[in-house]
Amino acid sequence: RRVREAVVSTQSTGGFAPNQYGLRKEDQKKNLDLSVPFRLSGLTNKAKLELVEEVQVAAKVNIALQLDTGERCQGHVSNSLSLTQTITSIAGDNISASHIIFIDVSLNV
Numbered sequence: 433r434r435v436r437e438a439v440v441s442t443q444s445t446g447g448f449a450p451n452q453y454g455l456r457k458e459d460q461k462k463n464l465d466l467s468v469p470f471r472l473s474g475l476t477n478k479a480k481l482e483l484v485e486e487v488q489v490a491a492k493v494n495i496a497l498q499l500d501t502g503e504r505c506q507g508h509v510s511n512s513l514s515l516t517q518t519i520t521s522i523a524g525d526n527i528s529a530s531h532i533i534f535i536d537v538s539l540n541v
Contacts, residue, residue, distance in 0.1 A: 434468065434469055434470070435455065435464055435467075435468060435473050436466035438470075452486055453483055453484065455482070455483065455484070456482045456484050458480040463484065489511075490511065490512060492509065492510060493510075493511050493537055493538065494506065494508055494537070494538045495509055495518055495535065496535070496536040496537075497522055497523055497527075497532050497535055499527065499532060500532075500533050501531070505523045507522035509521055519532065
């Protein structure tokens with residue numbers, strides 16, 4: 433079972449929106465990675481956790497797609513887009529993920 437599943441089940445019964453909150457060990461500043469299984473999370477037995485509000489920072493990122501034809505498409509997109517939305521906004525509707533051989537991402541600072 434993944435840590436995210438526990439958060440979702442707990443927060444849905446408590447009336448919280450699961451994507452707006454995360455977990456943090458009591459003595460640490462960094463939030464837990466909710467995508468890992470419990471056994472890989474580093475949590476000990478009876479660990480005290482805090483429910484913390486996630487801060488979503490919207491940012492622009494530079495994306496470059498290297499296609500199998502040798503063409504390189506570049507663009508600036510929001511970090512909140514899914515991979516499919518990112519590919520569509522940069523390369524257009526005619527390109528599928530199977531035509532991409534390399535993706536280069538950098539923050540727009």
